[in-house]
Amino acid sequence: MTPAVSIENLQKSYGEVVAVKDVTLDVQPGEIFGLLGPNAAGKTTTIRCLCTLTKPDGGRVEVGGVSSIEQPKAARRKLGYVAQEVALDKVLTGRELLQLQASLYHLPKQAAKERIDQLLNLLGLEDYGDQKTGTYSGGLKKRLDLAAGLLHQPEVLVLDEPTVGLDIESRFVVWDFLRKLRDAGTTVLITSHYLEEVDALADRVAIIDQGKVIASGTPNELKDRLGGDRVTLRIREFTPAEEAEKAKAHLSTLDFVREVIVNPAQGNSLNLVVQPQSNPIGPIEQTLSELGLPTFGISQSRPSLDDVYLAATGRTLMDAEMAAAGSRDLKAEKKQAMKGS
Amino acid sequence: MSQSLSPLSPNSVIESQQTIPDNPVGEFIQETGALTKRLFIQLQRRPSTLIAGIVQPLMWLLLFGALFQYAPEGLLGEGIGYSQFLAPGIIVFTAFSGALNAGLPVMFDREFGFLNRLLVAPLSSRFSIVAASTIYIVSLSFIQTAAIVGLSAFIGAGLPSLAGLGAIALIVFLIVAGVTALSLGLAFALPGHVELIAVIFVTNLPLLFASTALAPLNFMAEFLKAVASVNPLTYAIEPIRYIYINPEWTFNSTVLETSWLNLSFGASLLALLAFDIVILLLIQPIIRRRFA
Structure with a gap:
């Protein structure tokens, strides 16, 4: 067709x-x-x-x-x-x-x-x-x-x-x-x-x-191509960096966890990539309690299109947006658009 | 085939059998008509431009007439009053100013993105956009001219014969067509309305003063004489003035006499036509490039 x-x-x-x-x-x-x-x-x-x-x-x-x-x-x-x-x-x-x-x-x-x-x-x-x-x-x-x-x-x-x-x-x-x-x-x-x-x-x-x-x-x-589910974990509302790093070290050893990233922009929350269809919440919470750490919030989700974008470009759509907004000359663009050719 | 009944379906589903015959002329008329109608709806709902466009020349007529009320008699020729001398100048100048502004609505359409609506449509020819503006401006100029001719008659400039009025209409058309084309060309060539308004400002009044609209050639400094005798406005003003002053006119009548130029009525019409052709040739590439 x-x-x-x-x-x-x-x-x-x-x-x-x-x-x-x-x-x-x-x-x-x-x-x-x-x-x-x-x-x-x-x-x-x-x-x-x-x-x-x-x-x-x-x-x-x-x-x-x-x-x-x-x-x-x-x-x-x-x-x-x-x-x-x-x-x-x-x-x-x-x-x-x-x-x-x-x-x-x-x-x-x-x-x-x-x-x-x-x-x-x-x-x-x-x-x-x-x-x-x-x-x-x-x-x-x-x-x-x-x-x-x-x-x-x-x-x-x-x-x-x-x-x-x-x-x-x-x-x-x-x-x-x-x-x-x-x-x-x-x-x-x-x-x-x-x-x-x-x-x-x-x-x-x-x-x-x-x-x-x-x-x-x-x-x-x-x-799906990206693979893996996402778990977002907040130990405390604002987690001290050393606590987050400690949790990261231990969580990385769990066999269903592929990757752990500490996100300082969001109060040192931890972003985990886990194998799909695993049931990660229980074991993660257990690991934390063994370390004597609380759980402020934890959620599991499928990857979003933003994750797809992140994987392909190394930055989130939001970051790209901010960067573009800073470097863009809207006036010149409008002029170009008016010219048409 | 329930899908083909939906008003949201593409027409290819519904009309694949019936082919619409190509009718470029009919299409051109349809789109030009619709675009012209839009301009007239705008005029009807925002009549201030038309009102100002009529009031302003009438004020010119009254104020300039009063300014030279006591000019020595015989200065402009035997038995010619200033209002009779002035009316043709105001007719042409008004038509000229209106035409010079013709590009502004197009420029605003460009800036607001409305022009894109026209450019993504399968227009028979994009010159329908130019044609619509020209029809609109010519119509406006005729309304203004009628008002000026009427008031001039009222204040003593006399009323030309029917043939004379026809000739005036032709001359107004010739000057408006060329200047409208020029303004539309600028509307596509210049970056924005600020630049277009700047060009209009530096063109409008200087061309008025460098023409025979307000004073005859023999009043002027030598350099201005030279400028005025190549100014297209002069070629529009002089034949109309001749009509006003001489009820008996022919195409052979000499409408302007200087030491180096003997301009007949017919020759000035030809000069205006040549002016139009030159302008059209000049803007053609600009508009073609935009519309390509």
Whole structure:
């Protein structure tokens, strides 16, 4: 089957800055695909190349077998694009914006009218359709933007950070809607730097870091590949370092424990990687009590996508985020994005 | 096939059999119409620009007219009052200023990301974005021109014949088309609205003063004469002025006479057309590159 989206060896630089070094990924029809990575990893640039907003320096980008580079117009017909920043004309009503969008996609008038009513209903916007979009809340704006992206029934809906800046409730509305969309056969490609979003939503994931795909598969595959469960142990609320080191020395000798890391950032808590399906809590607590140490808190979990990211890059997504935030020149990036080429 | 009935399904599931015939001209008209409609809805809901755009030239007309109320008679020619002299200058200057601002909404669309909405759509041609802005600005200029012609008649500049009004409309169209294209080109070439506004500032009034809008060529210093006689505004103002002063005009009428230039009515129209063509050729690569 032709992949819904196929990207191969994509490269894109803005002057000196390499935004996308080498991205290769396939999105299958009818799945939700998550592109996960910290800010400035190259997610948005990848999306911009896909949606014909930017010309890549190299590589292949196809939507349903149609090249975004060689046949941009045919590719645009197959794509719906929902940008991170909702750009609505605040003077227009929701319905007027959708009418404009319908004309840009050349829908016949009557079909457009029916389709607009249908989408306003589906997204719970029927009471707001005739209000100016300037009066909308963030959640309503996003929903209208979703409606606009879906007006022409695209094969692939692309959403750049679909829930950034949304309240929890709107976030769940968007998630639910994207699942319905997938179930109806539309392919959904999202970018996100929220682990839980990708974990909850995506059928398959590509983790992208510094312009490269560093891991891809289903969230479960990625976690299983990593192997081992995680145990987080706090001896005291704030454990003295020597106590933590002592516990570490003893816990490392247990046969089901693969690795013990002391995390000074969290009051010297201990992070243990243990063999899956072992029952580690009892023996760990026992070891501690033999050492005369208390247990403030202990929990066991499967590895998260953050652990996948950590294993691949040696830093957590949060750390990467902070580092990127410090080094990023947002103004220059915006200028580049406006230039488009 | 329950899936194909869902409104959330891709159209490829539903419409795989029916192929939509390609109709680029119809599509171009549809998208240009929709984009133009958007601009007019904006105008209707935020009419302040239109109101200011009408009030301002009327104030120019009244204040400049009053400024030179007691200018020595015969200075501008036999039996020509200043208001009659001034009206054509204000018509052209107003159309010119409006057109010069045409790029601003496009620039804001770029900055707010609205332009991306247009650029990801399968537009028949992205020149529909340019076409919509041009239609909008030309319409606005006609409304402003009508207001100025009306008030000028009221304060004694006289009313040109129907053919004269038609010629005025053509000249306004020619100057607006070129300047709108220039402004749109700048809106795509400059980094942001601050720079665009700066360009508008340094272009607007200097071009007014370096034209024959407010004073005839023979009032000017030699260098200004030279500048004014290559200023496109002059080529728009002089034929309109001729219409106002001479009810009998033809394309051969000499509208501007200097020691080095004898400009006929027809030649000034051709000059404006040439100006439009040069501007279009200049902005073509910019817009093509943006839209490629």
